[in-house]
Amino acid sequence: MKNAEFKQAGLLTKLKAHLDRNRLGELLVANGTISQAQLSDALRLQKQTGFALGTVLREQGLLTGTGLKATLVQQIAWRTMAASLAFIIGFSTLGIQSARATSSSYHEDKVVSTRKSMPEGEVQTVSLDRRAPVALSDSRPALFGTSEIRSADISPFNKWTSLLNRLNSKTAPLPEALAAEKSASELDKVEAVNTYFNKVRYIEDKNNWGTSDYWETPAEFSSRGGDCEDFAIAKYAALKAMGFKENQLRLAIVQDTWKGLPHAVLIVYTADGAKFLDNQYKEVKDAENFDRYRPVYSINRTGWWRHVS
Numbered sequence: 155m156k157n158a159e160f161k162q163a164g165l166l167t168k169l170k171a172h173l174d175r176n177r178l179g180e181l182l183v184a185n186g187t188i189s190q191a192q193l194s195d196a197l198r199l200q201k202q203t204g205f206a207l208g209t210v211l212r213e214q215g216l217l218t219g220t221g222l223k224a225t226l227v228q229q230i231a232w233r234t235m236a237a238s239l240a241f242i243i244g245f246s247t248l249g250i251q252s253a254r255a256t257s258s259s260y261h262e263d264k265v266v267s268t269r270k271s272m273p274e275g276e277v278q279t280v281s282l283d284r285r286a287p288v289a290l291s292d293s294r295p296a297l298f299g300t301s302e303i304r305s306a307d308i309s310p311f312n313k314w315t316s317l318l319n320r321l322n323s324k325t326a327p328l329p330e331a332l333a334a335e336k337s338a339s340e341l342d343k344v345e346a347v348n349t350y351f352n353k354v355r356y357i358e359d360k361n362n363w364g365t366s367d368y369w370e371t372p373a374e375f376s377s378r379g380g381d382c383e384d385f386a387i388a389k390y391a392a393l394k395a396m397g398f399k400e401n402q403l404r405l406a407i408v409q410d411t412w413k414g415l416p417h418a419v420l421i422v423y424t425a426d427g428a429k430f431l432d433n434q435y436k437e438v439k440d441a442e443n444f445d446r447y448r449p450v451y452s453i454n455r456t457g458w459w460r461h462v463s
Contacts, residue, residue: 178207178208178225179193179196179197179207180193181225182211182217182221182225185225187216187217187221187225188211188216188217192214192216195214195310196210196211196214196216198310199214199310205450205451208222210310212367213311213312213313214310214311214312214313215312215313215367218365218366218367219366220366296461297406297421297428297441297449297452297461298408298441298444298445298447298448298449298461299442299443299445299463300448300449300461300462300463301461301462302459302460302461302462303459303460303462304457304458304459304460305457305458305459305460306456306457307457307458308453308455308456308457308458311453311458313367313369314369314405314453316369317369317371317387318455320371321371321372321391324373325371325372325373325374326371326372326373326388326391326392326395327372327373328392328395328396329350329376329392331346331350332346332347332350332392332395332396335396336396336397340398340424340425340426341424341426341429341438343393343396343397343398344393344422344424344429344431344438345437345438347389347392347393347396347431348389348431348432348436348437348438349436350392351375351385351388351389351392351433352385352433352436354375354376354379354380354385354388355379356379356380356381356385356433357378357379357380357381358381359380359381362378362379362380362381369383369384369387370384370387370388371387372387372388372391372392375387375388376388382417382418382419382433382434383405383407383418385418385420385431385432385433386405386406386418386419386420386431386433387405389420389431390403390405390420393420393422398422400454400455400456401423401454401456402422402423402424403420403421403422403423403454404420404421404452404453404454404459405418405419405420405421405452405453405454406418406419406420406421406430406447406449406451406452406453407449407450407451407452407453408447408448408449408450409447409448409449409450410446410447411445411446411447411448412446416450417434417447419431419432419447420432421441421452422438427440427441427442428440428441428442429441430444448461448463449461
C-alpha cells in the first residue's frame with residue numbers, strides 16, 4: 155500500500171474510533187448527563203424491549219427531550235464531518251484504485267462483495283437480541299392487532315414503579331360519584347369512570363409542573379389537571395378501587411398514527427372483550443380492529459408487555 159493510502163486508512167480508523175466513542179450513550183456519559191452504570195442499565199432494557207435508547211432513557215426519567223435534542227445535534231455534527239471526510243478520501247482513493255485495476259488481471263468468475271456496517275442511528279444504539287428467551291402473553295387477544303411478549307420485571311420502568319409506591323387511600327381516593335357505582339355492572343363501571351375523569355382539565359406537564367414528563371397521582375390529577383398518562387392512571391386506580399382485578403387492567407403507551415405522537419390509554423379486559431379508556435374519546439372504545447393506535451408497551455403491577463406489529 156502506498157504511503158498516501160496508509161495515511162488515509164489511518165485517518166479513517168481514528169475517525170471511526172472517535173465516532174464509536176460518540177454514540178448517543180457515550181456522549182451522554184461524557185457530558186455528565188448519565189453515569190456509566192445508568193447507561194449499562196438502559197442498554198440492558200433496550201435489548202429486552204427493542205426500544206430506541208433515547209426512549210428508554212426518557213422513560214427512566216434520566217433524560218429530557220431538550221437534553222436528547224442537544225446531544226443529537228452534537229452527534230449529527232460529528233457524523234456530518236465523518237461523511238464529508240469519507241467522501242473526500244473515497245474520491246481521492248478512486249483514482250489510485252482505478253490505476254491499479256488497469257494494470258492487473260481481471261477475472262470474470264470472481265465477484266467479491268464487501269459490506270461495512272454504517273454508524274448506528276442517533277437513538278438506536280443496540281439491536282434487539284432476538285435469540286433471548288421470551289415469555290408469551292396469555293390467551294387474551296393482543297392489543298390493536300399486535301402480538302405480545304411479556305416480562306414480569308417492571309423494575310426498569312421507574313416512573314411507573316415510583317407511582318405505584320405513591321398510591322394509597324389519600325393519593326388515590328375513590329370519588330363519591332364513582333363509589334355509588336360500585337354495585338353496577340362491569341361495563342357501567344367502566345363507562346362511569348371514563349366519563350368522570352374525562353371532565354378533568356388537560357394540561358401539559360411543562361405548564362403544570364415545569365418538567366417535560368411527570369406522572370401524577372389521582373389526587374394531583376383531580377386538583378391540577380394533567381396529560382394523557384395522568385388520565386389513564388386515575389382511571390386505573392378508580393377501577394381497582396371498584397373491584398377490578400390487576401390482570402384486567404393495563405396502562406398502554408401507544409403511538410397515535412393520526413397525530414404522529416406518543417399517547418397513553420387505559421386498557422380494561424371485560425367479559426365483553428378488551429376496551430380502552432381514552433381522554434381523546436368521550437365513549438369507551440373496543441380495542442379490537444381499532445387502527446389509530448400502534449401500541450409500544452403496556453404495563454400493570456404484575457408485568458409488562460412489548461407489542462410487535
